[in-house]
Amino acid sequence: MGLSFKERLHQALGVQEIERLKIYHAYVHSVSYEREEFDKIWFKGENSTWTHWFGMMQGFEMIYYNHTMGEGHMGVLDTYEKADTDEFPSFRGGDVRSVGSSGLHGLTECYIEMAKDGKSGRLWAMTAGVMMDTLGHPKVRGEKGPYAKFGEASWEYYGADFVYVDGEWKYIHESVVPVFHNRYDGENMGQRQYKVTDDNPEHTLWRGIPCRVGVKGPLAQMYDVYQPVQHLLQECPEPYDHLDDEHSYSPGHNELK
């Protein structure tokens, strides 16, 4: 049965809002404003999941802990180390989460499918984004000498589910498939990836820190010179009625609880 005018309007507005949430996420993530993301736009339940190739974080508490205490904390420590040297005296007093960062997992046009019941939406997107640091870091990124400029390309695919709760659209599932991570136009990214995987096939760290995960990875395949192209992708959403295990980037986590 066709949708009413009001239902179609709700869906059209939902598409725009879901696109906006995904883009908002990209910007606040770029400056490590994790609280501003997870406090504001996430569904805070046990079925929220955040998946990367190294594993799946299950439940909002685990996601929140990893991002604000793990990733965010690491970024702050990085900056404090920089500020603690005489190299960057003018840094002191700056926002330690964001200062020096200037790169985005820039999103191409998003593919968005809305559920017929109007209570969820699914998004698929890709990025040929970048990760820049005007400051570099003597330990983490010091191969080119202390404080060499740092510019990387970050190629990823995304699948995300959103739910409509209490009149607002919220993120419930994020699934990231990273494929390349390489210096911007400075190296052969395929060869580099081959070497990284070859050196450490059990690599499960994220930004150099161990994560709390409910399901340990690898859950996605990074680029490999032998892989079939389809293995890099999650399924693109098909038209669907409602969020369930057949239509979700996180099967088994689709009840709103």
Added chain:
Amino acid sequence: MGKQYYTDDELVERLWDYEDVKQLMAKHFYCYAGDERRKELNDLWVRLPQNRRTASLGVNTGFYTGMEDISNYYVVQLSDLRYSQLKPFCDADPSLDYGKNNLGRGILNNSAVYSPLLHIAEDGKTARYMCYIQGARAVGHADGSADCRFMFGLVYADLMKEQGEWKIWHLIITNDHAIPAGKDYGDYPEWKDSFGTTGQNGPLRVHHDPNNSYTEEELGTPTVQRTVYDPFFGWEHLYEDMPHPYYTLNPLHDYGPEGDFGMPYYERERRNV
């Protein structure tokens, strides 16, 4: 569904506003890429006299304000630059006409837009927009060589609905990285380019220069000179500067010269008081 704040008609209008604003900004980047800046100022920017007086264009080092100053910088100075870039081609090939039909020879200015984030004001009169540029720029030389770089930066805009049509009112084009093609960015400190741009090289760690990727000459002399964006500190103020949901545009926080864009936190706090 939650409690409805707008009527259905208003919701439909807001739905189209969102698409129209994206479309308008896409057109801006088309004009920008093709040096069709006069056309852009005529067709895409505000038209009412009171809005043309307060229109502004921000660059890393300040704001050009009012359409006359904007035009002088955005159109006339670019035209002068293009003539100076054409001259060596004409010197090398006397049959080549040193005229406007050959302007832009060897130039590519591709500002590919990613992730447009925008909010329409609740009063429906203005919109705020931000996007990220992952672009490329090439400047060809008469000897067949070219200076090619990947260009990065954030672009911000306040847009206004004038007589039912969306128009650009305040535009800020920031620039933070110009990565030379085929070079590792980590090698940048040792690298100097043919423009004489020193950019983020070693000494700038102490006496850094906001003219990071564009030369001072290219950025010109803005009407209001202040640091709008300092690439050295990156996106420290991104969260404060990015568009958020809002009821009506507040001149203290807009993307014009009177707004607090790019200001340090203590300056913003003081303005709020």
